[in-house]
Amino acid sequence: MDAYELITRNAEEVVTEAEVRELAADPEGKRVYVGYEPSGVLHLGHLLTANKLIDLQEAGMEVVVLLADVHAYLNGKGTFEEIRETAERMQAQFLAYGLDEEKTEFVYGSSYQLEEEYALDLHELELSTTLNRAQRAMAELQSGETAKVSHVVYPLMQALDIEYLDLDLAVGGLDQRKVHMLAREELPGLGYEARPCLHTPIVADLTTGEGKMSSSAGVTISMEDSTEDLEEKVNSAFCPPTRDPEGDLENPVLELFEYHVFPRFEEVVVERPEKYGGDVAYGAFETLAADLESGDLHPADAKSTLARYLDELIAPGREKLRELRD
Numbered sequence: 001m002d003a004y005e006l007i008t009r010n011a012e013e014v015v016t017e018a019e020v021r022e023l024a025a026d027p028e029g030k031r032v033y034v035g036y037e038p039s040g041v042l043h044l045g046h047l048l049t050a051n052k053l054i055d056l057q058e059a060g061m062e063v064v065v066l067l068a069d070v071h072a073y074l075n076g077k078g079t080f081e082e083i084r085e086t087a088e089r090m091q092a093q094f095l096a097y098g099l100d101e102e103k104t105e106f107v108y109g110s111s112y113q114l115e116e117e118y119a120l121d122l123h124e125l126e127l128s129t130t131l132n133r134a135q136r137a138m139a140e141l142q143s144g145e146t147a148k149v150s151h152v153v154y155p156l157m158q159a160l161d162i163e164y165l166d167l168d169l170a171v172g173g174l175d176q177r178k179v180h181m182l183a184r185e186e187l188p189g190l191g192y193e194a195r196p197c198l199h200t201p202i203v204a205d206l207t208t209g210e211g212k213m214s215s216s217a218g219v220t221i222s223m224e225d226s227t228e229d230l231e232e233k234v235n236s237a238f239c240p241p242t243r244d245p246e247g248d249l250e251n252p253v254l255e256l257f258e259y260h261v262f263p264r265f266e267e268v269v270v271e272r273p274e275k276y277g278g279d280v281a282y283g284a285f286e287t288l289a290a291d292l293e294s295g296d297l298h299p300a301d302a303k304s305t306l307a308r309y310l311d312e313l314i315a316p317g318r319e320k321l322r323e324l325r326d
Contacts, residue, residue, distance in 0.1 A: 019196035036065035159183035204250035223317035
């Protein structure tokens with residue numbers, strides 16, 4: 001796999017291909033980031049982008065993880081002291097999950113977002129960005145929540161972060177696309193370069209195959225889950241024998257294999273009794289998906305295998321959480 005293939009593996013969108021190919025031609029030392037609002041325990045949504053960060057480190061890039069404490073404060077997530085404690089736990093979990101400590105820089109937003117230069121640039125963005133444009137970029141409000149000024153300022157800060165962290169590439173879930181497009185449109189007006197972006201997919205709800213897997217609604221898998229919890233959640237997952245050709249429903253079991261398991265393991269072994277065909281090894285996601293769809297791989301065997309590999313991935317983070325709480 002060449003550098004461009006590794007950098008873009010499992011990306012839902014590349015903006016733009018030409019810019020990312022230029023980075024891939026000489027990736028050593030290039031800076032890439034993902035921003036996370038400190039929210040406690042890492043779940044599979046965090047870890048999907050973390051898998052991409054691990055790919056980028058393998059390609060030779062330096063990873064910046066923004067622990068967005070000011071953003072969390074604007075979102076009403078607690079005092080700065082409370083948010084900082086949460087961020088420290090998140091940092092420990094990311095390293096336990098597999099980010100290379102030597103190639104990962106963790107940055108608190110408050111370390112530069114409260115400085116005069118940043119504040120003045122933010123005010124410049126406020127002057128040049130229409131309210132409608134900022135509203136299109138801001139995160140969806142929870143049902144019944146009233147929009148505040150902070151919700152509109154939030155995406156402007158995200159756009160500025162890309163410049164102030166001295167980045168070559170911005171990474172985020174597909175739900176961050178509007179913010180990244182805002183940055184590409186507005187940063188040149190301040191005399192800053194527009195940066196390329198990678199967007200990772202959004203995994204469907206575990207039990208329905210619809211929408212988005214979320215820690216605030218439905219069922220998700222986190223580093224807090226015990227082996228038994230994880231097995232129960234995966235065994236209850238929606239797993240039709242075929243992928244929906246119309247695209248209305250996704251198979252979250254296959255998505256988790258594709259985006260979480262195969263990027264981290266060279267081979268995936270399904271363990272089965274001989275009377276059910278014996279063990280079978282898969283070196284590529286598409287082969288496993290094809291066997292599930294043809295009936296050669298039973299959904300129950302796929303689920304038990306998925307649970308075993310996910311458990312191996314989150315076990316170090318689970319242990320780190322226990323240490324932090326003791």
